[in-house]
Amino acid sequence: MNPQFLIKLSVIFFWCSLFIYTSYWIVGFFGKRVRFFVLLSGIILHASAITFRGFAIEYFPLTNKFESFTGFALATFIVLLCNSKVESYVYRIALFCVGYCFLVAASFFSKNLSYAPPLMLTIWYILHVPISFFCYALWTSASAAALAKCFSSNNQRRFEQIIDFGFQYGFIAFSISMVFGGLWGYVAWGSYFMWDAKLLWSVIIWFFYATCIHLDYWAEAKKFKTTLALVGFIILLTTYVGTGFLAQSSHSF
Numbered sequence: 362m363n364p365q366f367l368i369k370l371s372v373i374f375f376w377c378s379l380f381i382y383t384s385y386w387i388v389g390f391f392g393k394r395v396r397f398f399v400l401l402s403g404i405i406l407h408a409s410a411i412t413f414r415g416f417a418i419e420y421f422p423l424t425n426k427f428e429s430f431t432g433f434a435l436a437t438f439i440v441l442l443c444n445s446k447v448e449s450y451v452y453r454i455a456l457f458c459v460g461y462c463f464l465v466a467a468s469f470f471s472k473n474l475s476y477a478p479p480l481m482l483t484i485w486y487i488l489h490v491p492i493s494f495f496c497y498a499l500w501t502s503a504s505a506a507a508l509a510k511c512f513s514s515n516n517q518r519r520f521e522q523i524i525d526f527g528f529q530y531g532f533i534a535f536s537i538s539m540v541f542g543g544l545w546g547y548v549a550w551g552s553y554f555m556w557d558a559k560l561l562w563s564v565i566i567w568f569f570y571a572t573c574i575h576l577d578y579w580a581e582a583k584k585f586k587t588t589l590a591l592v593g594f595i596i597l598l599t600t601y602v603g604t605g606f607l608a609q610s611s612h613s614f
Contacts, residue, residue, distance in 0.1 A: 364474055367417035372472050374410035375431070378403050379468065382438070382461055389453055396453075397445045404442060407435050407464075417474060421487045424477045430467035432491070433601070434460040436498035444502065444523065449516060452509035452523070459501050485545035489538050496534035500570065500597055503527025507590035524590050525577075532570045539563065562600040569596055 381403035388399045411431060414422035422428050437460030441453065480486075506523035513520070542563075543553040554560060570593065576583050 364417040367413045368472070368474050371410045371413035371417065374406050374413060375468075375472070378406035378410060379464060381406060382457075382464065385457060385461075389457065390450070393446060397442070400438065400442050400445065404435065404438050407431070407438065411435065418476050420477045420482070421490075423490050424481060425470070425475045427467050427470035427472055428475070430463045430470065433494045433497060434464040434467065436491075436494040437463070437501055440495075440498040440502050447516075447519065447523070449509045449513060449520070451512050452505050452520070455505035455508050456502055459505075460498075480549035483545055483548045485541050485548060489541040489545050492534050492538040492541065496531040496538060497597055497601060499527040499531035499534065500593055501527075503531065503590045504594035504597075507587045510587050521586075524586060525574075527590070528570060528573045532567075532574055535567060535570070539567065559600070559604040562596075562604050566593075566596050566600045569593060 381399065385396070385399055385403065389396055411422050411428070414428065418424065423432050437456060441456045441460065444452075444456075447453065503524045503526075506520040506527070510517060510520040510524075546555065546560075547553050569589075573586065573589050573593065576586050576589070
C-alpha cells in the first residue's frame with residue numbers, strides 16, 4: 362500500500378483519537394462504564410494511528426519527536442485504563458492530563474513520512490524504547506497517586522498501593538530497558554555506555570527509584586514516599602524531555 366496514503370490515514374486517526382480524548386475531560390466525571398469505553402475508544406484509534414505509521418515506514422514507528430510523544434501518551438492512557446476503577450478525580454485527571462498534554466504537544470510536530478536512521482535499525486532499539494515509555498507511564502501513575510493522596514483523606518491505602526506498584530514495576534521495566542539500551546548502544550555507537558546527558562540522567566533516575574523501592578525498609582524515610590513520588594516526575598521530565606529534546610544528546614530526535 363502507498364506509504365503516503367498510510368501516513369494520511371495515520372494523521373486522520375491521530376486527530377480522531379485527540380477528539381475522543383478531549384471529550385474525556387467531560388466524560389471523565391461520569392460513571393466508570395462510560396469513562397472506560399470512551400478511553401478505550403481513544404486508545405484503539407491512537408494505537409491504529411501509530412500502527413499505520415509503522416506500516417508506512419516498514420519499521421517500528423518511534424523515529425521522531427511526533428512519534429515519541431504520541432508513544433509516551435499512549436502508554437500513559439493504557440496505564441490509566443488499567444486503573445480506571447480508581448475512584449479519584451485527582452488521580453484520573455492528573456494522569457490523563459500528562460498523556461493529553463504530550464499528545465497535544467505532538468500535534469505541533471511534523472507528521473510527514475519519516476524513516477528510521479541506520480542507528481535505529483536493530484531489535485535492541487525496538488525493545489528498549491517501548492519498555493522505557495511504559496516504565497515512564499508507571500512512574501507518572503505513581504506521581505498522580507501521590508498527588509491524589511495529598512488532596513484526599515480517603516483511599517489512602519489504595520493510593521499507596523499504586524505508588525508502590527509504579528515504583529516497583531517501573532523500576533523493573535526500566536532496568537530491563539537499560540540492558541536493551543546498552544546492547545543498542547554497542548550496536549549503534551560501539552559502546553555500552555557514553556558520557557551523554559541522556560545516559561547520565563538515566564543512571565540518576567535508576568538510582569532514584571532504586572532508593573524509592575527500599576523506603577519501606579527504613580521507617581524514618583517511609584513518610585517521604587509521597588514527596589519522592591512527586592519529585593520523581595520532575596526527574597522523569599528531565600530525563601525524557603530535557604535530555605532527549607532540549608540538550609545535545611545522542612538520543613535527540
